[in-house]
Amino acid sequence: MSTLLWFRLDLRVADNPALAAALRAGGPVVPVYLWSPAEEGAWAPGGASRWWLHASLARLGEALEQRGSRLIVRSSEDAVASLRELARETGATRLYWNRRYEPALIARDQRVKAALRAQGLEVASFNSALLHEPWEVVTKSGGPFQVFSAFWRQCRTLPEPVEPLAAPGHVPPPARWPGSLALEALGLVPRIDWAQGLASTWSPGSAGAARRLREFLETAFEGYSVERDFPAAPSTSRLSPHLHFGEIGPREIWHATRRHASGRGRYTSWRDSQFLAEVGWREFAHHLLYHFPATPEAPLRARYARFPWAPDAAPLAAWQRGATGYPIVDAGMRELWHSGWMHNRVRMIAASFLVKDLLQPWSAGARWFWDTLVDADLASNTLGWQWVAGSGADAAPFFRIFNPVTQGQKFDPTGAYVRRWIPELAALDDVWLHEPWMAPPEALRAARVVLGRTYPEPLVDHAMARQRALEALKRL
């Protein structure tokens, strides 16, 4: 009478409803992770995500071992077959998991549910990942929301998310463990060691997530609404990869924020904080992906399918390498390559540049982010790119095109961010840092910058590119 507990994007033992239900059901629990990238279709985890996943599974295994259990790891082409096999090997009568919302996986999970139920197992799924399920948030007319502020307003009228569940002290093991691969056998760790930058930046796992949240609340929550826009400052929580892999859940963040703020006599304002609104954007992204499952591939606004993109490998490669000649864009792309993450303000600037200045399809940018971000998440990545391209779920005016120079001057006024990621410009005076092509020859000489040699000339002229994008958008 044991339970198969199928871990997916919920790599934690605290506030894990499927685990809690398995313990309530009684009997032994067999925790399982299936590596089945083929079932994720076009959106199997990219390189940076795989690096993170390996470390996160290792931490989860340790947490289970501390509780008298362990994590069974298998590689799978077909979850139905693998779970049937495991049920047979363990004699399990129950299969529990926490839900995912990617279209391919919703379909896969439905197949699993039907197949294992047909075999006589009790199969149940739970919500570990969201404050509210995508189908629980509905407009007055019963449909999905397409505007964030209305969505988030509605979310805050719903019953408060329940308090997070405590981590169990013990997870009862089966009499005999089924076979498991060593984690290394999944081949998630890159063979060439390109991940040193990731390793020096991040601590995957629930402990690392909890530490990030605590530090953020203590040091940056207060000034978040203003400071969050300055990429040189440690002013954001950096919880996104931890949230993606479910090492921490939004309920824990919600209640920790409430406790923190009400301890400081701000009980009335914490729910409306900009920080929780960002958690709300994550909810909104899942809401949209669930209700508009074609959006990872196709624009939500159909007429954008006719946009005259100019796919071209050369400008795309320059953008990917951080060699566009626009310092704030290049700094962001290099931060991404080095650390697997990019500050959100810079994501918008870099994405706007790719889409509107270089006229590359947003899907090309989404694909690059998918492979290089440790927080790559189909819901959030899709929303972000469609928002920038103007084809997504908000009616932002089409003439909103970021100017990479003024954005740099406004949000990196001392140049600390650009200097950190583009050391070849470090000695250039603040005045020219965000537009080195405007610098007088003597300023370039003094800073040992030779445009076209030590740092690229601008790939396009922004004023021209802006006009070109506006013309193209007008023709839609």
Add this chain to the structure above:
DNA sequence: TTTTGAGTTGTTCGA
């Protein structure tokens, strides 16, 4: 059904 108010994140121009 129709109407109305409102909408994450911008840029440029001219007073």
Add this chain to the structure above:
DNA sequence: GTCGAACAACTCAAA
């Protein structure tokens, strides 16, 4: 240097 208006009219959500 700063500020408000124009950009060009779209879509959603609720009344």
